[in-house]
Amino acid sequence: MSLLLGVYQFSGGFYIFAKAELAQYLIAHAWHKNLQSDKQHKPWPWADTHPVAELIIKDKSWYVLAGASARNLAFAPTHISSTPEPGKKVTA
Numbered sequence: 001m002s003l004l005l006g007v008y009q010f011s012g013g014f015y016i017f018a019k020a021e022l023a024q025y026l027i028a029h030a031w032h033k034n035l036q037s038d039k040q041h042k043p044w045p046w047a048d049t050h051p052v053a054e055l056i057i058k059d060k061s062w063y064v065l066a067g068a069s070a071r072n073l074a075f076a077p078t079h080i081s082s083t084p085e086p087g088k089k090v091t092a
Helices: 002-036
Strands: 051-057 060-066
Touching: 002 051, 002 060
Parallel strands: none
Antiparallel strands: 051 060
C-alpha cells in the first residue's frame, strides 16, 4: 500500500514537471512560427496568449508572452498590453 502511495506522489510531481517543460517547448515553437509569418501563433489551441518577444540576458533567454495575467506569468515573463510593443521606438 505504501509503495502505491509513493508511486502516486512521485507521478504527480513528475506530471507537473513534464507539463512545465512541454509548455516551454510549445511557447518556443510558437515564437519561431511567429518569426516566419505575420500571424500570431498560440502555443496551444486554448491559450489566450502568444509570444511577443524573446528576452536574452547573457547566456539565458526567455520568451515574453502577451498579456500580464497570473495565468501567463505562470509560464513566462509577460508584456502589458497597454504599453508599446517590444522593439518599438517611443517617446517618453
